[in-house]
Amino acid sequence: MGLSKSCVRPLTPTPLRFLSTYTSKTPNEFTNLCSKGRLKEAFESFTSEIWSDPSLFSHLLQRCIHTQSLSLLKHLHSLIITSGSSSEKFVSNHLLNAYAKIGELSTAVTLFDVMPRKNIMSCNILIGGFIQNGDLESARQVFDEMPERNVATWNAMVAGMTQFEFNEEGLSLVSQMHGLGFMLDEFTLGSVLRGCAGLKDLNAGMQVHGYVVKSGFEFNLVVGSSLAHMYMKSGSLGEGERVIKAMPIRNVVACNTLIAGRAQNGFSEGALDQYNMMKMAGFRPDKITFVSVISSCSELATLGQGQQIHVEAIKTGASTVVGVISSLISMYSRCGCLDESVKAFLEREEADVVLWSSMIAAYGFHGKGEEAIELFNQMDQVGLDANDITFLSLLYACSHCGFKDKGLQFFNLMIEKYGLEPQLEHYTCVVDLLGQSGCLEEAEGFIRTVPVKKDAIIWKTLLSACKIHKNTEIAKRVAEEVLRLDPQDSAPYVLLSNIQASAKRWQDVSEVRKVMRDRRVKKEPGISWFEVKNQVHQFCMGDKSHPQSMEIDMYLKELTWEMKLRGYVPDTGSVLHDMDAEEKEHNLAHHSEKLAIAFALMNTPEGVPIRVMKNLRVCSDCHVAIKYISEIENREIIVRDASRFHHFKDGKCSCADYW
Known part of the structure; x- marks a missing residue:
């Protein structure tokens, strides 16, 4: 297949000590013993049958995957070689799958290269293993070198592309797949709809919807939930809800899709209402449910409801999940309970970059810039690599504490040491750093040199700084930029009016307000x-x-x-x-x-x-x-x-x- 072999020592047969005499039992009993983890008893009872029927190895290998036991897998590998079953495609593929699922990719690649009889399933297993372990490039290499593919091959590759947010490439693969005459099944449709959702491409999503209806998948639970998610992620909440409500049967996934859709589209109260209806219907909330509803409490700053949902998460065992802890940190922080955020962070059983970033953001939101920086330093000490969200939280913390120089240092560190490409949000934080400290002209010049497409928010950030420092001249230029991008946004009118009012330029204030009336722009009430x-x-x-x-x-x-x-x-x-x-x-x-x-x-x-x-x-x-x-x-x-x-x-x- 052209794949490079890893430097892995050849596996030598190691006899299993607990093989004994044969006792007559049925194959179903063997399967039951394996599923219950009673492997020693299964071996002792079925020694002869294992040697005469290599397909029984598949049950033992499945148990290795379930228990993530590499040592047992190596013992089984030795036995497969000793029994002469390694030439059997069925057994070899199960063995390959076990190594891939356990994460022993180097061994899986070595095994794949020496397999005497490969088939499409062998390649599919290796593709899935690479994707599971985040190596999309190697997965694509295997895919491209395959002389023949089936639907499962295409599905694995499309799912990998959309999983890692290479959504355009994923949609392109689906187009190629369809052009070659392959029928899209529920797994393909789920992946392609996830890709459309990632791109927020409503037109492409609607075309897929048409295919879904023609193919008879409209009421399939997986496809229906993916379709609703696509609509909601693309801003069509009503259409997404209609898809869910038209489904004859619902499950937890469908309920979660509805809750998340409402939360993501700014209907936090509706998300909490749906959560209550979900429980009344007898569905048990899972970790995905709790992330959405806790985030809704965060947006509404409803501490009481958030605390109740936290208790429910503890009862279901979801409170130890990293994603749920991150949501709790954010919720308590946004409800003004920073101490509770710290408690949730310290009580974690495991942590990832998202959880640490959430805590850094919580400190920044409460003006605890020094604590945010100290936590970033600890994160570096434990060997956890910061990502773009970490630096966004850090820059935010610096901008709210007047740490201009430190903030600029972190911005440069993100690029030079971590090799991260700044997004528009990072540039906006730098503008806030400069603007808050009074460097208005520098901030304006910085915006004009930003190498990404600018939005109204980055200009409004500078306009707010102009209000703080009462700079009318720069404010006029900046307000023009905001209104060019979003003429119906009331914020630039109000900020410019306030700046002029502070300077007692009442005639200019009247002119701005007249423009607002003429354009029917309404000020957001406090x-x-x-x-x-x-x-x-x-x-x-x-x-x-x-x-x-x-x-x-x-x-x-x-x-x-x-x-x-x-x-x-x-x-x-x-x-x-x-x-x-x-x-x-x-x-x-x-x-x-x-x-x-x-x-x-x-x-x-x-x-x-x-x-x-x-x-x-x-x-x-x-x-x-x-x-x-x-x-x-x-x-x-x-x-x-x-x-x-x-x-x-x-x-x-x-x-x-x-x-």
Whole structure:
């Protein structure tokens, strides 16, 4: 086959000590003994039959795979050679499969090269072994050199391509396969739909859907779930849900597809509703279910529900799975419970790069830049290679702590030492590093030299920095770039308007707002929410619909009076409207985060930390006010805004006024 042989010592026959005399039993009994792991008894009872019927070796080899026992596999290999069965294709293929599945690829390649009688199955086994062990290049080499292929060959190669996200190559292989007259089965269709989902290629996915209907696979559980996943991943949540609902029978995979689809498309509440319906229908959640629903709790910042689901994951044994732990770290972090994130990380039984990256991101989100860097150093010491997500989390942590120089060092380290190619998100973090530190012109120049296609987010990052540093001239240029890419995004209009309002350029403010009205662009309202007794209470400035609205208003008046006695002066410059001072002060006093904090103080026991979530950045006045409130009420107040977490305690904030 042209494959290079590995330097592996030839396997020499090693007699099995526990072979004994033959006792008459049926072949079914032999199979049962093997499946139960009673191999010694199986050997002793069927010695003669094993020598006369080599096919019985397959049961023993399957047990080696199940137990991942290399030592037993080598003993069996010796016996197969001794018995003269190594020339049997059936036995050789099972032996090859066992080495490949256990991960002994070098031995598998050596065995393959010396096999006297190979067939398509032999090649398929080797392809599968390479793919399982992440060697896609060698798998493709075997595939390309095969004189003849069957459907299983094509399926293995297509699955490998899509598994490693070479989706375009995978779709190309399917096209070749179909052109050669091979019929696509449920495994091919599952892989090709996964490839379409990876590319978010709705048109290609719809063509495959047509083939699915014509081929009669529409109600196949595997194909139906893959089809729904494709639609949902491509942004067509409704069409994906229709596919699932049309299936006459559902299983856990179908339920997971529906939950994940809702979560990925921003319908976190719907994902949690579907999770509850799944349990009511009698399905047992698995690790994939828990990753999706815990992520939904993370997005909603619903700590109570997250804790309940954590308990359910513990009961099912899924809480020790690395993916679930990573989701728990993220969920507790985004709900303001960094200590719980640390606990989940420290209690892990095993770890991978994703889990470490999640913890680094959690530290960064809470402004713990030094801890994030220390964890990265520990990760390096234990020999775990960082990936692009690790560096993204690290750069994020540096940008939120003002570590400009360290952040730039890590960016260069990622490229020079780790050989990783920066993505747009990495470049955006560098812009944030430069912009936050006041290097606005350098940041603008950096964006214009970025070698990847730029989006509105990277420009909005710089526009936010222009607002912090009140640079109107650069802000105008940057706003034009954002609006060119996304003219219906309200953020650039609002940021530019705010920058001009800070400079008291009211005519320019009016012009920006007129453009917004003409283009029917609506500003996203500031919303804050607080969870108590598993119920989420939402607040918006000017909204009087909350049942405790009057009490909240009175409480805030008393609190503001006490704050003023301690030196608080309302920052009316934060009110970016042309109105008198009294109106501005009233406006400030009723920002959504202040309403939520007042409600929380009124409805929780003394000393209990308060966790408030907000969809926009905290304004400078609220930031100062909350520091006063934390001191007056002797409470820790944790606020998550659109950028990061702020931990207010004893009149101070964890961000050190850098955000």
